[in-house]
Amino acid sequence: MRTALLLSGGMDSVAIAYWTRPEVGITVAYGQRAAQAEVRAAAEVCDVLNIEHHVIEADLSALGSGDMAGCAPATLAPVSEWWPFRNQMLVTLAAMRAVSVDVNKLLIGTLRTDGLHADGKPEFIAAMNTLLGCQEGKIALEAPAIALTGAELIKTSRVPPDLLAWAHSCHVANEACGMCRGCRKHYETLEELGVAPY
Numbered sequence: 001m002r003t004a005l006l007l008s009g010g011m012d013s014v015a016i017a018y019w020t021r022p023e024v025g026i027t028v029a030y031g032q033r034a035a036q037a038e039v040r041a042a043a044e045v046c047d048v049l050n051i052e053h054h055v056i057e058a059d060l061s062a063l064g065s066g067d068m069a070g071c072a073p074a075t076l077a078p079v080s081e082w083w084p085f086r087n088q089m090l091v092t093l094a095a096m097r098a099v100s101v102d103v104n105k106l107l108i109g110t111l112r113t114d115g116l117h118a119d120g121k122p123e124f125i126a127a128m129n130t131l132l133g134c135q136e137g138k139i140a141l142e143a144p145a146i147a148l149t150g151a152e153l154i155k156t157s158r159v160p161p162d163l164l165a166w167a168h169s170c171h172v173a174n175e176a177c178g179m180c181r182g183c184r185k186h187y188e189t190l191e192e193l194g195v196a197p198y
Contacts (some may be wrong), residue, residue, distance in 0.1 A: 004103040006094050007053075009041030011167040011186055012153060013109040016145055017045055019157035024103055025051045025096045029059030032068045037174035041126070044166045056093050067171045078116060081171045081181050087119035091128050091141060099137040106132070110143040111150060121145060134161055138169075141163075148191040161195070 004024035007013045009036040017025060031037035039055055046053035066073035067081040074084065091108060098106055114120025122143075129141040145153045154164070168188035170176040176183050 001105060002101075002103050003107060004094065004098050004101075004104045005051075005107040006090055006109065007042040007045065007051075008109070008184070009038040009045065009166065009167065010109070012111060012145065012150055013165055014045050014167045015153050015159040016042070016107060016109050017049060018145060018159040018163060019153075020107060020196055021049065021051070022107060022160060024098070024101060025053045026056065026106075027053070028056045028058065028093050030078050030086075030089065030093070031059040031064060033070050033172050034168060034170050035069070036176055037168040037170070040107065041166045041168040044161060048163060048166075050172070052101075054097050056097055058093060060089065067182075070172070081183065085119070087117075087124065088128065091132070094121060095132055095137070095139050098139055103139060104137075105140045105142060108141065108143050110146050112147055113149050114146075130148045131181065151192040152184065154189065154193060176195040 003022040004026050005017055005022040007017055007025035007027050009027065025042060026045045027039050029039055043053055061069055064079055068083055073080050094106055110120050110125060118124060121195050125141060125143045132139045132141050148156060149165060169182040171180045171182035178198065
């Protein structure tokens, strides 16, 4: 069994990389504003953990919405960073690369708290797993941290602080803005863990 992780370089995916030690990390630069920093963070984590790293570049910024795309949120957006069908797109692009490098299982960093989004619910993971399983390659999709919050994941994974310090969670820039929902979630998780921001 060869496993790949959708590795955004954010706090959650860094913790999952340390916890599960996949053979492959796949980072997608899809036109999000913080793509450069996400790729840089993911590359460093893969280097430290000796994980094979693949970067997919597919500029879909014209199809984006909200904070991560640098435009007004779509009418349907439940929160300001909502990007239509984002997890479906990420899983599809990652699976396209995964079949070419003999990956059998793809991990995604969905947490319990991501249930705010339709594509962050267990039903979505199950549906995408079924879809991938009926296609060539029969890749399985799993969300190993879907029952956990961000703080619970970090405790469970025991990811060391020096590796977690590489994480980039900002939704709007390649340097943390400190104000967007991604940055706030990052700082709130650290506060819950009793850790001072780095």
